[in-house]
Amino acid sequence: MxxxxxxxxxxxxxxxxxxxxxxxxxxxxxxxxxxxxxxxxxxxxxxxxxxxxxxxxxxxxxxxxxxxxxxxxxxxxxxxxxxxxxxxxxxxxxxxxxxxVGALIETPALHLYMSGRDNLQAVASILGTADARRIDEVLGLVDLSDRQRDRVSTYSLGMKQRLGVAVALLDDPxxxxxxxxxxxxxxxxxxxxxxxxxxxxxxxxxxxxxxxxxxxxxxxxxxxxxxxxxxxxxxxxxxxxxRGQGYFVIHVEDATRAFAAIKSQPWGREATLEPNLTIHTAAPDGRGRDLVSFLVGVGCVPDQVAYEQVQLEEVFLRLTSTPGAANGGA
Amino acid sequence: MLAISTTRRATIGRTPRFWGITRGELFKISRLRSTWIMGILALGISILPWFALSFIPRQRASLVAHTISSTLNNVEGNLSLMRVFLGIFLIILAVQTIGLDYQQGTIRIILARGVDRLQLLGAKALALFIVSVIALAGWFLWELILGTVTLSLVGGGFGLFSALNGTFWQDTGLYAITVVVSALASVALAIAATVLGRSVAFGMAVGLGFFPIDNFGTLILRVISIVTNNTFWAQLTRYLLGPALNYMPIAALPQTTHIVATPSGPVNEVSGAFSLGINPLYTDNFVHTLLVALVYVLAFAALAIVLTWRRDVKE
Structure with missing residues (x-):
């Protein structure tokens, strides 16, 4: 579409x-x-x-x-x-x-030969924030208190990720x-x-x-x-x-006729008739009620009209696949 | 259930301090298992020569008859062994201290908190220096304990120990200085190699391979010199780091009478200090060997500093 x-x-x-x-x-x-x-x-x-x-x-x-x-x-x-x-x-x-500034860059960067707690202790020493209470606090924050004495090499990726966040939060940035x-x-x-x-x-x-x-x-x-x-x-x-990037999904008995009527309209030129005989279309001025009125007017009373909100993922894909799209902020 | 502290901490706005960074590096070194394994191994190995001196009858007799020279023989042997072993230990430690941060990506976490690259390199170097000093002091103390125990066991008291004169201690001190120079050169080499390769594997390969290669290089240059009938190649060995460090104790210590235990009994032999490894084909004095080592250390330091300062951190 x-x-x-x-x-x-x-x-x-x-x-x-x-x-x-x-x-x-x-x-x-x-x-x-x-x-x-x-x-x-x-x-x-x-x-x-x-x-x-x-x-x-x-x-x-x-x-x-x-x-x-x-x-x-x-x-x-x-x-x-x-x-x-x-x-x-x-x-x-x-x-x-x-x-x-606390940072977690790409994969969590940790000393695998040290325990989770020792990793925090080492960073705390470097930052000059060596405070056992704060280390306990951030370990609790990322739910690693129980495994704090275990070597990081035994941690799952998720645990390493959480420890990486704990390192980032260590001095309350x-x-x-x-x-x-x-x-x-x-x-x-x-x-x-x-x-x-x-x-x-x-x-x-x-x-x-x-x-x-x-x-x-x-x-x-x-x-x-x-x-x-x-x-x-x-x-x-x-x-x-x-906002305004969604489309309407129409279920109508005579889908072929309704589709032809919509396609003849300036706002409906990009409409598509899906294999399951639903119509995906924009609406006049983006208003659903005008779309329903139009369909009723052409004798195609819809059984169901739903608005599909576009997800960020779709917007992202459109923006990053459009040639020349990368001009907005440069 | 996650809980978040809502209190503003007194630590906010603190900037990383050099000593704090050094302390953090020392903490990481203390958690390296290899540090402790090699330390214990070194202590164990160093017992063997003293054990031999105590319990092998020929050596025991030599110690009683020629206390100073026998003890000096033993100390020189141990210090020579220590020079090599400590060098390997410090190379491995330096490579891990620098390289693991690159390899495990932790360097980006440290630098991203405002630590300057050169500040971090300096802190790591200082931490390694502190560990080197502790290792050297520990080994010397251990040797002193073993020597005292051996001399007491063999002599049945402190009589033999008190026979050790000022010259003995001066020679031992001079030899110890050559071990310190060798240790510094090893650390500088390992740091430069690891910074260059930004990995433990590269650092280890270059750090541990350097000395065998330039020792072996002496033999190659000797062959080239003979084949070309040109002393230039042999002269080059005066400027190789490994041979210079090998020869340094010999150049530093005066020639003394060494007691060599032979099947027919102890034999007096006037020679320089004992030192492991291949010597340069053309030998110089102590100052020359020291200068060669210094030039290498400065070159390694310059390489590490420039690369650290100029290169982006992409790990």
């Missing part, structure tokens, strides 16, 4: 905060660019994440997500542009800025950057992780999530940025992205 043609919400495609929201920006990239040899991995990327947001950072494999995150965390030097966290340039105030936090978690673990992130957000923490599990992103994130080929495609709230 080719409709509806997706148009990114115009007001927020620049990555700058919309005029009505004056919340503090805690993470901002400005014309951030990284060139590896002849390949531009990240191309003049402008992003702005506000305090307390759960911000989804999406893109297909190789889109430049991890490179962007690594530049934000001071691991990769940008070719040009800048990253500011909490109002300070990451590359100029590295220690001050990044000490307030203001900003959390999580790359694929649901990776390796079972369904119950995913629900717990979702719960945990939501509650962290209610405490005023800003969370940036890069994930391929778009259904999760849709449930957790308040706003998302989609990048492709290193360029920003759009930045928008989930609602703005999916």
């Amino acid at each position: 080719a409709f509806p043609t997706f148009v990114p919400p115009a007001s927020t495609t620049t990555g700058q905060p919309s005029a009505h929201n004056d919340s503090e920006i805690v993470l901002q990239t400005q014309a951030l660019t990284k060139v590896f040899g002849s390949r531009t991995a990240v191309d003049h990327l402008n992003l702005a994440v506000r305090r307390g947001e759960v911000f989804g950072f999406l893109g297909p494999n190789g889109a430049g997500k991890t490179t962007t995150i690594r530049m934000a965390l001071g691991l990769i030097t940008p070719t040009s542009g800048s990253v500011e966290i909490l109002g300070q340039n990451v590359w100029q105030q590295r220690d001050r800025v990044l000490s307030q 203001q900003v959390l950057i999580l790359d694929e936090p649901a990776n390796g978690l079972d369904p119950a673990g995913i629900v717990e992780m979702r719960d945990l992130l939501r509650r962290l957000a209610t405490q005023g923490k800003t969370i940036v999530i890069s994930s391929h599990v778009l259904s999760e992103v849709q449930q957790i994130c308040t706003r998302v940025a989609i990048i492709n080929h290193g360029k920003l495609v759009t930045t928008s709230t989930i609602d703005d992205l999916t």
Whole structure:
């Protein structure tokens, strides 16, 4: 089905905060660019994440997500542009800025020969936050208290993932950057992780999530940025992205006649007749009642008309597969 | 059920401190099983020469008759063994300390919390230095205990021990310094190799392969020198690290009378200090060997620093 043609919400495609929201920006990239040899991995990327947001950072494999995150965390030097966290340039105030950022980058990075607790202890020593009570607290937070003395090499991937989150939370950072936090978690673990992130957000923490599990992103994130080929495609709230992007599913007795009538209308040119004889179509001005009136008017009284909301996944696929779509924010 | 602390912690806004990073590295080293296994193994091995001195009749007789030279023989042998063994131990430890962070990706977690790359490298180097000093001091103390026990057992009291004069202690001290230089060179080599390859496997291969290769290189250069009838190739061996470190104790210590136990009884032999490994084909004085080691250490350090400073962390 080719409709509806997706148009990114115009007001927020620049990555700058919309005029009505004056919340503090805690993470901002400005014309951030990284060139590896002849390949531009990240191309003049402008992003702005506000305090307390759960911000989804999406893109297909190789889109430049991890490179962007690594530049934000001071691991990769940008070719040009800048990253500011909490109002300070990451590359100029590295220690001050990044000490307030917790990160989980790709697979959980842990010392496999040490116990879960010792991993936290080692990081705590480095950060100067060696506090046994806090270690107990974060272990409880990620539900690893019972296995804290076991070697990490004996942990399941989900447990390692949770320990990685515990490391990120160790000194109660203001900003959390999580790359694929649901990776390796079972369904119950995913629900717990979702719960945990939501509650962290209610405490005023800003969370940036890069994930391929778009259904999760849709449930957790308040706003998302989609990048492709290193360029920003759009930045928008989930609602703005999916609003008006749905379609109507019509069950009608004489489907062939109804389909022909709909196809003759300007708003129905992209309608499709599915093999199960349901019609998928847009509606006049997007209003369901006008669609029903039209059908009744042409003598095809529908048995059932339902509105199918487009999922983030579909929007994502459309945006990242459309040639030239990656222009919105660049 | 998950619970979240709602209290703001006093730790917020703290920046990583060098000593904290060093402490974290020391903590990680203490959790490496290989550290303890090799330490215990070293202590066990070092008992053997003293055990031989105590219980093999010929050696025992030599110790009673020529206390200073027999003890010095034994100490030199042990320190030479220690130089090699400690070198291997420190190479493995340094490779793990640097390489595991790259291999397991933990380096990105540390750096992403605001730790500077060179600060981290410096902290790791300091942690390794501290461990080296502890290992050296521990081994020396262990040797002292074993020596005292052996001399007491053989002499039936502290009589033999008190026979050890100032020259003996001075020579032992000088030999110990050459062990320290060798240890530093080994650590520097292992750090540079691991930073270069960013993996434990590469670090181990280069770190542990370097000294056998440049020892063997001496033999190759000797053959080339003979074949080409040109001393240039043989002269090159003066600048190889391994042979220089091997020769350092010989260059540092004066020639002394060593007692060599033979089937027909102990024989006096005037020679330099005992040292394991192949020596350069053209020998120099102690300062030259020290300079060769220093140049290598500086080159290894420069390589590690530049690579750490310039390269992005993609692990």
